[in-house]
Amino acid sequence: MALRLPKAELPVDLEENMIKQLGMVPENVEVLWHSPQAAQDNLEFGAKVGAWGAVAPGLRSFAHMAVASQVGCGWCLDVGYFQAQNENLDLNKASQVPRWREADVFTELERDVMGYAEAMTDTPPTVTDEQYAGLLRRLGAPAMVELTAFVAYVNLATRANVANGVTSQGFSDNCAIPLAERPAASSAGAGA
Secondary structure: OOOOOOOOOOOHHHHHHHHHHHOOOOHHHHHHOOOHHHHHHHHHHHHHHHHOOOOOHHHHHHHHHHHHHHHOOHHHHHHHHHHHHHOOOOHHHHOOHHHOOOOOOOOHHHHHHHHHHHHHHOOOOOOOHHHHHHHHHHHOHHHHHHHHHHHHHHHHHHHHHHHHOOOOOOHHHHOOOOOOOOOOOOOOOOOO
């Protein structure tokens, strides 16, 4: 897939800052920059969402990557795995998120969070009362609110990237463990 909009020229300071942070300029930012206000607001809200602290970073990362895998956002999987490495998360686990149902490396809580993220991503959402209550009991109300809002935001970002034709840029090529492929006959949306 190719970008459906050409890249817009970013302000030099923003471009330099992104290269300093990530090693390259994210194509999704270059595409969104056709509307600088939308791009700026998206970057600012994404930073605010990323700063929330009630959900453990590993759980948040796995939820993000589960949504990205389900939606088919190669860019999000790529950068999510790269960020997992930079946050010193368990790369063996992070590499297996695209096939989390088959992988035996995840805890029950991690599986439940990824199942919840996918259930929220289904159209229409397939979150059950039991699924929500089980996570609420283990995570607490503040974390449940943050997890739910985080997964909703990730859906916005992943779907925008896919619709705009943004694909993997190779961020995760620097990771020691290759990122697993999502199984072709995945049971996404089925209860975890």
